[in-house]
Amino acid sequence: MTQVYDSEAITITPRDVQFRWDDLPLHYIEGEPIATHITNVMHVTLPEGERAMVQALSDALPLVKDERLRDEMIGFIGQEEIHSTSHEDLHEYLDKHGLDVGPIVGRLSWLVDHVFNRPGLKGRAKHAWLCERLALSAALEHYTAVMGQWVLDAEALDDAVDPMMLDLIRWHGAEEVEHRNVAFDAYMYVDGSYFRRARTGVMASVLLVVIFAWGTAHLYRNDPTRKRQKFWGRQLISAVRKGLVPSGAHFVTEVPVYLRKDFHPSQMGSLDKALRYLAQSPAAQAATAH
Ligand SMILES: [Fe+2]
Numbered sequence: 180m181t182q183v184y185d186s187e188a189i190t191i192t193p194r195d196v197q198f199r200w201d202d203l204p205l206h207y208i209e210g211e212p213i214a215t216h217i218t219n220v221m222h223v224t225l226p227e228g229e230r231a232m233v234q235a236l237s238d239a240l241p242l243v244k245d246e247r248l249r250d251e252m253i254g255f256i257g258q259e260e261i262h263s264t265s266h267e268d269l270h271e272y273l274d275k276h277g278l279d280v281g282p283i284v285g286r287l288s289w290l291v292d293h294v295f296n297r298p299g300l301k302g303r304a305k306h307a308w309l310c311e312r313l314a315l316s317a318a319l320e321h322y323t324a325v326m327g328q329w330v331l332d333a334e335a336l337d338d339a340v341d342p343m344m345l346d347l348i349r350w351h352g353a354e355e356v357e358h359r360n361v362a363f364d365a366y367m368y369v370d371g372s373y374f375r376r377a378r379t380g381v382m383a384s385v386l387l388v389v390i391f392a393w394g395t396a397h398l399y400r401n402d403p404t405r406k407r408q409k410f411w412g413r414q415l416i417s418a419v420r421k422g423l424v425p426s427g428a429h430f431v432t433e434v435p436v437y438l439r440k441d442f443h444p445s446q447m448g449s450l451d452k453a454l455r456y457l458a459q460s461p462a463a464q465a466a467t468a469h
Pocket residue numbers: 229258259262263323351355
């Protein structure tokens with residue numbers, strides 16, 4: 180398939196950021212355990228999801244002859260690898276606070292290795308499954324871009340979140356907006372079936388709801404201060420009202436957007452805002468200076 184590009188041409192480059200978590204408090208969104216754990220779910224689940232997408236796009240790379248798309252895919256792979264390790268670095272901190280992320284990481288890792296990657300497939304079955312993995316990656320990337328734009332826009336986070344944590348989630352969010360079209364374009368190049376895109380779009384939406392509910396419940400149950408906290412439902416409603424976490428409606432309304440036949444990720448979010456954040460992010464700046 181020949182790609183048609185508009186003027187939004189950027190080079191996607193990995194930024195080799197570093198973070199240190201030695202002094203991070205348990206509730207790094209001050210006084211907001213549930214909002215902190217919803218954010219923690221990203222640290223716990225994203226590395227495995229990103230590893231799965233890196234593998235899918237790496238497997239698709241030999242099929243792509245379009246030079247620009249290849250460059251974007253290579254940039255995407257580099258960015259997602261750094262995202263994955265940056266969130267993984269927090270697992271030790273979470274374990275240190277008694278939150279025991281092992282059961283979640285272990286199950287997701289098994290799913291990625293045995294269900295998503297399915298290394299034993301050959302020939303046409305292997306290609307069909309690659310199309311499925313790319314379609315699922317494109318759908319998941321829709322939500323990471325939506326989340327990325329949300330963290331860039333959420334001014335309530337400015338004073339509420341530990342500054343280094345805020346930089347991690349905004350640097351990651353900005354790169355999600357920056358590379359929002361890549362998995363989608365790779366899927367459209369290799370397969371492009373609308374039916375598969377719609378089906379995996381619905382699957383990804385359900386999967387994310389299940390993972391977020393499961394992950395937040397696990398972290399909340401293991402929180403050593405849980406007995407002194409307000410009821411989790413009250414905390415959640417209050418955090419949404421304060422703008423510290425997005426509402427469920429923010430994501431539900433994205434399902435029909437992704438299912439539109441003429442949908443393309445470049446229609447979403449603000450690339451300008453993302454690039455402006457990356458130009459002044461402390462971690463991205465330090466990475467550039469190396
Ligand atoms: Fe990412």
